[in-house]
Amino acid sequence: MRYEGPIYRPPSEADSLLIQATVGCPHNKCTFCTIYKNGIRFKIRPVKDIMQDIYSASKTYGLNVKTLFFPAGNTIAMKTDDLAEICIYARKIFPDLERITVYGSSQYIHQKGLSGLKRLADAGLNRVHVGLESGNDDVLRHVQKGVDAKRQIEAGQWVVAAGLELSLYVVLGLGGVVLTDAHADATANALNRINPDFIRLRTFVPKINTQMLDEVESGKFKMLGPHGILEETERLVRQLNVTSYLASDHYTNYINVCGKLPESKEKIIKQIRAEHQFPESHFRPFFIGEQ
Secondary structure (H helix, E strand, O other): OOOOOOOOOOHHHOOOEEOOOEEOOOOOOOOOOOOOOOOOOOEEOOHHHHHHHHHHHHHHHOOOOOEEEEOOOOHHHOOHHHHHHHHHHHHHHOOOOOEEEEEOOHHHHHHHHHHHHHHHHHHOOOEEEEEEEOOOHHHHHHOOOOOOHHHHHHHHHHHHHOOOEEEEEEEEOOOOOOOHHHHHHHHHHHHHHHOOOEEEEEEOOOEOOOHHHHHHHHOOOOOOOHHHHHHHHHHHHHHOOOOOEEEOOOOOOOOOOEEEOOOOHHHHHHHHHHHHOOOHHHOOOOOOEOO
């Protein structure tokens, strides 16, 4: 098996076989992200090379692989037929596969349309991890996400309608002090309209070599402190009307709240309020991310 450039996978794919299908990210303009900013240009690996790596993995790990993840940052950007082909081949090689997963940004999902997503579901793709980040257009423009809320919502709705599991990531604090309420409100609206399988909370941490870090250090972008993040989280959760599983299991977060909604909503809100009673010095300190 061959790997090129940074290889990242969601925490939920910790035990998955990783077969690289793409290199880098085709957008690579988000001002908060540093992962692919080191000169790695986006490219799609040849299907024959990907299939060779799948076959090689079967000789190394055997045939009873249960979960497979295709890095890198935006594998959904592959041609639909090519992505379908490697999914079909993987299920042929690993007959006990229970899940095939990729990362995908909303703009590239949107380009596929509902029919393309159904084609991928039929080919054996099970789950897509998507960085929603925010449902607020001002926030999305500021971080140069490359997509507006309308297309994000449509893309998410199409993933769900195609029968694929959808894991959406929200970045708490991405609107800073100025847009915290607008960020929480619009993001809750987007999540309600999509109703993804998973909502995964992350907290904004400025990363090295990014425009957002420059804005933080210059004072142009005013970050929320721990209490501000907790208040934003409560505002977001309180407005959710979904049947999603909510998780905040990440090193960037100040607290870990999780549970199936709507059943766990009040429990989560009580936990947030209880944590808010602690002084801000109780929570993890400010740091600059390196990844």
